[in-house]
Amino acid sequence: xxxxxxxxxxxxxxxxxxxxxxxxxxxxxxxxxxxxxxxxxxxxxxxxxxxxxxxxxxxxxxxxxxxxxxxxxxxxxxxxxxxxxxxxxxxxxxxxxxxxxxxxxxxxxxxxxxxxxxxxxxxxxxxxxxxxxxxxxxxxxxxxxxxxxxxxxxxxxxxxxxxxxxxxxxxxxxxxxxxxxxxxxxxxxxxxxxxxxxxxxxxxxxxxxxxxxxxxxxxxxxxxxxxxxxxxxxxxxxxxxxxxxxxxxxxxxxxxxxxxxxxxxxxxxxxxxxxxxxxxxxxxxxxxxxxxxxxxxxxxxxxxxxxxxxxxxxxxxxxxxxxxxxxxxxxxxxxxxxxxxxxxxxxxxxxxxxxxxxxxxxxxxxxxxxxxxx
Amino acid sequence: xxxxxxxxxxxxxxxxxxxxxxxxxxxxxxxxxxxxxxxxxxxxxxxxxxxxxxxxxxxxxxxxxxxxxxxxxxxxxxxxxxxxxxxxxxxxxxxxxxxxxxxxxxxxxxxxxxxxxxxxxxxxxxxxxxxxxxxxxxxxxxxxxxxxxxxxxxxxxxxxxxxxxxxxxxxxxxxxxxxxxxxxxxxxxxxxxxxxxxxxxxxxxxxxxxxxxxxxxxxxxxxxxxxxxxxxxxxxxxxxxxxxxxxxxxxxxxxxxxxxxxxxxxxxxxxxxxxxxxxxxxxxxxxxxxxx
Ligand SMILES: Nc1ncnc2c1ncn2[C@@H]1O[C@H](COP(=O)(O)OP(=O)(O)OP(=O)(O)O)[C@@H](O)[C@H]1O
Ligand SMILES: [Mg+2]
Numbered sequence: 001x002x003x004x005x006x007x008x009x010x011x012x013x014x015x016x017x018x019x020x021x022x023x024x025x026x027x028x029x030x031x032x033x034x035x036x037x038x039x040x041x042x043x044x045x046x047x048x049x050x051x052x053x054x055x056x057x058x059x060x061x062x063x064x065x066x067x068x069x070x071x072x073x074x075x076x077x078x079x080x081x082x083x084x085x086x087x088x089x090x091x092x093x094x095x096x097x098x099x100x101x102x103x104x105x106x107x108x109x110x111x112x113x114x115x116x117x118x119x120x121x122x123x124x125x126x127x128x129x130x131x132x133x134x135x136x137x138x139x140x141x142x143x144x145x146x147x148x149x150x151x152x153x154x155x156x157x158x159x160x161x162x163x164x165x166x167x168x169x170x171x172x173x174x175x176x177x178x179x180x181x182x183x184x185x186x187x188x189x190x191x192x193x194x195x196x197x198x199x200x201x202x203x204x205x206x207x208x209x210x211x212x213x214x215x216x217x218x219x220x221x222x223x224x225x226x227x228x229x230x231x232x233x234x235x236x237x238x239x240x241x242x243x244x245x246x247x248x249x250x251x252x253x254x255x256x257x258x259x260x261x262x263x264x265x266x267x268x269x270x271x272x273x274x275x276x277x278x279x280x281x282x283x284x285x286x287x288x289x290x291x292x293x294x295x296x297x298x299x300x301x302x303x304x305x306x307x308x309x310x311x312x313x314x315x316x317x318x319x320x321x322x323x324x325x326x327x328x329x330x331x332x333x334x335x336x337x338x339x340x341x342x343x344x345x346x347x348x349x350x351x352x353x354x355x356x357x358x359x360x361x362x363x364x365x366x367x368x369x370x371x372x373x374x
Numbered sequence: 375x376x377x378x379x380x381x382x383x384x385x386x387x388x389x390x391x392x393x394x395x396x397x398x399x400x401x402x403x404x405x406x407x408x409x410x411x412x413x414x415x416x417x418x419x420x421x422x423x424x425x426x427x428x429x430x431x432x433x434x435x436x437x438x439x440x441x442x443x444x445x446x447x448x449x450x451x452x453x454x455x456x457x458x459x460x461x462x463x464x465x466x467x468x469x470x471x472x473x474x475x476x477x478x479x480x481x482x483x484x485x486x487x488x489x490x491x492x493x494x495x496x497x498x499x500x501x502x503x504x505x506x507x508x509x510x511x512x513x514x515x516x517x518x519x520x521x522x523x524x525x526x527x528x529x530x531x532x533x534x535x536x537x538x539x540x541x542x543x544x545x546x547x548x549x550x551x552x553x554x555x556x557x558x559x560x561x562x563x564x565x566x567x568x569x570x571x572x573x574x575x576x577x578x579x580x581x582x583x584x585x586x587x588x589x590x591x592x593x594x595x596x597x598x599x600x601x602x603x604x605x606x607x608x609x610x611x612x613x614x615x616x617x618x619x620x621x622x623x624x625x626x627x628x629x630x631x632x633x634x635x636x637x638x639x640x641x642x643x644x645x646x647x648x649x650x651x652x653x654x655x656x657x658x659x660x661x662x663x664x665x666x
Pocket of ligand 1: 038061064
């Protein structure tokens with residue numbers, strides 16, 4: 001009893017009361033081959049009351065398992081999940097104030113769209129008239145007014161996705177879990193839904209935990225991105241932090257296009273460090289506590305480079321140029337050797353052709369060094 | 375491929391089965407219907423003159439001279455329908471949870487279990503029913519076993535009772551219920567069950583609102599496949615039933631083989647078919663209405 005009270009007080013003292021708090025979540029599965037696979041390997045995660053958090057990571061890194069643990073379909077081997085400070089371990093899925101939009105939508109095929117959407121109210125015993133009103137309102141909100149009588153099979157992929165969303169939102173959960181809800185949609189529809197989802201989430205004032213392995217989607221929608229790798233959280237941060245200041249090589253490569261250079265610090269000049277690769281390419285980056293002789297991995301995004309005057313920066317030859325509307329993507333092979341550098345420049349009259357000699361200069365302030373030296 | 379060509383190919387593909395069913399299904403069926411309105415021959419066979427007393431005997435417009443009204447036929451028909459319905463219900467209750475369990479087994483065990491379910495088909499039904507006879511008779515395995523355990527002091531009077539008949543029919547029919555049920559349960563979308571729970575449905579609600587409606591085709595299929603042969607079954611009551619377990623199938627068999635009254639046997643058959651067909655049509659119509 002006292003322990004419980006103390007526990008509560010500690011939570012209160014921590015302030016910032018997160019809606020969802022996950023500490024040290026672990027889960028492993030037995031494989032048919034007789035081995036074990038670790039799906040969650042000590043995951044910590046906090047989600048605020050009106051936050052849009054995205055779980056981003058490659059296939060098999062444990063995103064779905066984490067969602068299933070939150071919704072109650074998967075028990076943890078170790079660790080705790082708290083909602084509003086309350087441990088949810090003893091609660092079965094139907095008692096958790098959490099709803100899910102499943103990857104396959106899992107709409108009830110034998111029910112009309114309206115009954116699908118009203119299901120959460122139906123099982124709570126909400127009277128028919130009230131339910132019908134709520135369903136009509138929910139369908140209206142997702143732009144499907146008048147579709148209530150149809151069967152899910154008679155809807156397009158995007159419409160089904162909206163039904164799944166309306167169905168999950170009608171009971172006003174505190175937290176909505178979305179497992180790759182947009183992956184079945186084509187590009188145009190997906191971008192439209194990304195904006196709509198974000199607007200909806202903001203307006204409803206509830207928290208979203210959104211799973212994707214599409215980094216672009218994660219960057220455009222999230223308040224915070226949680227990059228996962230092999231059952232662990234690799235890095236948590238705002239989209240800008242994740243993109244501009246990746247902590248590890250994995251994050252840098254997974255989120256956005258990137259150039260990585262293994263360098264050694266030559267000297268420190270004030271707040272700037274001069275770096276050099278084994279091939280002799282020279283770079284400048286914020287010094288941030290580096291000492292001469294230290295090894296550092298440098299991250300430069302394609303847009304951090306620009307074409308300089310002949311003789312300045314890194315001399316190279318354009319191997320490939322891909323035209324993308326306003327932008328031109330170049331693959332530049334440095335004359336000094338080493339891997340080709342990806343560069344994005346504005347298309348214009350001076351745009352170089354494949355085979356042209358160019359020199360690349362980079363924005364020293366945008367240069368970022370990984371924490372781990374590999 | 376052109377539309378016409380497609381149709382020609384389809385006709386060609388369907389021709390053998392149409393021919394087969396036409397000759398070996400429709401012709402005997404028509405023969406039975408026609409025979410049921412003919413006069414029984416003195417020493418078996420039929421005389422080609424119209425005779426409605428076959429039905430009169432059963433339904434009560436017999437004149438008491440040419441034929442006598444015997445209410446026992448309707449009673450036995452009713453009993454047969456009851457036994458069949460009971461068989462369906464028991465098979466369903468037994469198979470449903472097992473099918474669920476099997477659908478969750480690892481692949482290897484599933485295959486083994488499905489093989490076990492079909493195992494009875496590998497030996498003769500008669501032999502298997504005689505084995506039941508050995509189990510059920512008072513000095514049989516079950517009776518002796520219960521007495522040895524001290525659970526009963528008198529021998530078990532199970533054989534030649536309706537209970538024995540229903541037990542035997544359930545035993546015979548279980549694979550026919552299990553397989554369609556399993557097919558339906560195995561293809562059940564688990565994600566939908568989870569969605570129901572996620573949306574706040576209790577386990578019972580999820581079962582009633584999602585699992586049951588989705589496995590209804592399997593239930594309906596199993597029920598139909600078990601019900602039809604159960605109504606007309608005569609082997610099980612013949613071996614395990616005795617007088618109190620007699621079913622309408624036994625009557626038909628007696629009329630054709632022992633009494634050699636083909637028209638009366640035909641009339642009984644026609645009635646069985648009509649009743650079964652009616653029951654099925656009502657059943658299917660109801661399912662349709664529920665599904666819509
Ligand atoms: N029920 C299970 N039994 C055995 N292994 C499982 C089970 N569920 C998940 N796993 C394993 O756990 C790991 C994490 O799976 P999870 O489904 O969480 O990945 P994910 O990040 O959602 O991947 P994806 O992006 O492909 O959906 C995988 O290696 C997977 O094979
Ligand atoms: Mg997944």
